Amino acid sequence: MKEIINLPVSKIGEEEYHINMGPQHPSTHGVLRLVVSLEGEIVKSLKPHCGYIHRGIEKMCEKDTYPQVIHLTDRMDYLSAHINNHAVCLLVEKALEIEVPERVRYIRTIMDELTRIQSHQLWWSSFGMDLGGLTCFFYGLRDREMILDIWEETTGSRFLQSYNCPGGLMQDIHPNFQKKVHAFLKTFKKKIKDYDRILSGNVIFENRSQGVGILSKEDAISYGVTGPSGRGSGWSCDIRKIEPYSMYGKVHFNEVLRYECDTYSRYMVRMQEMHESMNIIEQLIDNIPAGDHSARMKAVIKLPAGEYFQRVESARGELGVYVVSDGNKTPYRMKFRTPSFCNLGVLDHISRDMKIADLVAIGASLDLVIPDIDR
């Protein structure tokens, strides 16, 4: 207060001021606090404050066995729970040099793509809502429900499945699985046209997103902005193409790239990725080979001493799992390189000199999941 009173009269109204956006704010999608420096309505800089939902997952992993670790990974990026499980399983299988049955690889890939679709549906819902279109929220959640029902039937859980386990799957798919996935694809192909009609060609939406939050390809690489956000800047960073795992080396799909580098471009990448994901599922769903749903594993899983790294493409970008093993049944050190954590790092850079309303659009276009940042 004292500083303000002592300012010369001509300076009043010109000084920079700071506001807290969050930790409880609808457009931060969780408990993230951004301290924004403003000059009028223009964002001069911002500092993210994380840790409100930090649970110390990496420390907990050091006390847990590998099958137990799987359950913790669900709780990082809960919208790509299945993909996070997949990453740890692939790492354990790589370290133990285990070949999983063909059936497992098919089912895992289909589940990954269902995860990607439902994650993008929820992102689309909240993106629309952040920009003032409440209808989007109802449409997205309505269609996402079909995928959650499929999961509930097969995995027993709607949200945090922990369906993968080292060597295979917890249980086999439900007899209705294929029928229901077909029904979902048929329905969603019609519904996704509505998504485009509401937002993609909408003049208000285009004005709010085009030319906002420019992220050049060089910056995307330097800041490590991966996933649809990186591909919206024309950076070919899809791990499914770079280091194919499970069935990704054998199915045909396009890596969606856009070159406008703005919020609209990141939006369009995710919209087209949903089509690509449906394309992948269609190639696999009728050809799931018969066989076991798990490889034979020892009761106690011990990784040989050494260091291992596994990269997978989650719905938000590159998820890296780094394990230092000393030969015991628990990891000596486990590190998760989570996509949201790296994508958050660029928020300050791309929202400078934008309006505070644009910050909401930019934040939504990066598709941050806060527990994925804090871990």
Next chain:
Amino acid sequence: MDNDSLKARILEIVPDAQPEENKQYLTLAVPAARLYDLALKLRDNPELAFDYLFCLSGVDYGKQLAVVYHLSSTQHKHALVIKVKTDDRENPGFDTVSDIWHTADFHERETFDMFGIRFNRHPDLRRIFLDEDWKGYPLRKDYVDEVNIVEF
């Protein structure tokens, strides 16, 4: 560039780099004093062009504290792991690489938060997840917290 020629090139830049055994990536431990210089050359040399730091992790090896850099090149598609280690557990510190790869900014803050490793010349070295007045560095192996950690 394949791993053998990559290794030869790095040994040219840092002759006392120690290759380590790793099935997946070429791994080299380098002296802390040469880290910044090597990092700059790794990024700027057009044949190496390591422009993407895809993981930066702190590791407590018991006696030593280490920082592990996972690097790859978006242009040449090769990958590399660089390690720096220190015996100093009281006041460990390395040079920052956050001006070379911007993603290191947050990762180094996390490593500082969890391992107490300082990064010289880092623009904003504060704890990132824990409170400013938190005592100790939780991911160190000798960390004791009788309140929050329940031993079974």
